Amino acid sequence: MTAQVDYGPRDALLVVDMQNDFCEGGALAVEGGGGLVPGINAEIDAARQAGALIIASRDWHPIDHISFEHRGGPWPVHCVQDTEGAAFHPDLALDDTTIRVSKATAFDADAYSAFDGTGLAGYLKEKGIERVVICGLALDVCVRATVLAARDAGFATLLLGQLSAAVEPDAVPDCRREFEDAGAEVRA
Template structure:
């Protein structure tokens, strides 16, 4: 069910998490329902843009032999390798030249799930006067979860757009909601 459109202003940042080809249907690590999120996220991007909010798109941007890959002992198949079609943002996602693109998990020997993890994003948002982050994307129970919790740890008012996010394991959503509530993040269905 779509949520009511948010009002955005210059103190807001919309964080679109990992809407990449490898995480959408047909990708190496596909999340069911990923493609279907794009129109709603585009509507949110348009609202954020109209309100003067900052739009941030995070992405996994792994080197070819990343530590998270199964052949290196990690939990995931090869995915989102730098400069490959799988690492590209979904082709229908409405990202323009003003969209801040944040690459994470770029080191060979360290994984990163949150858009804030070793990216400098928190400091950048503070410099821009951002006080509220609005988060959506993939996957709700992995990188979206980590991003929401880190946003709260960094002191931002945080709102998750659950209807514009999808989980790898749908049965994990209740645990995510509990973690968000405990951290003080709001969830909009």
């Protein structure tokens, strides 16, 4: 596969939540999630070669996270810290230079965006990043929140739609309209 984007040193590729629990066989699997890995790896390789930052976000929940159904939340137990389900997909081409951002780590607060409570926006601005390229899981949940937060933080934002999958595929058109209304570019 070849990359969809021409990257430069003022770009950051942000791979959202490509974790075992969100891929086939996981606790909260998104259909087609694992199939995104080869295309995402092509983007990672292109970004790396161009000197762009590579960031991988992950849900990193404590055992009794507030988002879990047994605590009154909407989700089954997933992405519990230091479990196989919380690990990145084993074929994802992350190396030691990849910046890993953990979110939703507090017992009593949920976080969907990679920017929510992580300090990521300030870090990217400090590094001179102007554009954030986003892909991953799930398009209608954490990818959605991350795209909108990147725009709110003032970054040019590009969503790689072919490298993102939704929990509810019927939600994709509404998400795309919302992204475009917020000023994000959506590449199919």
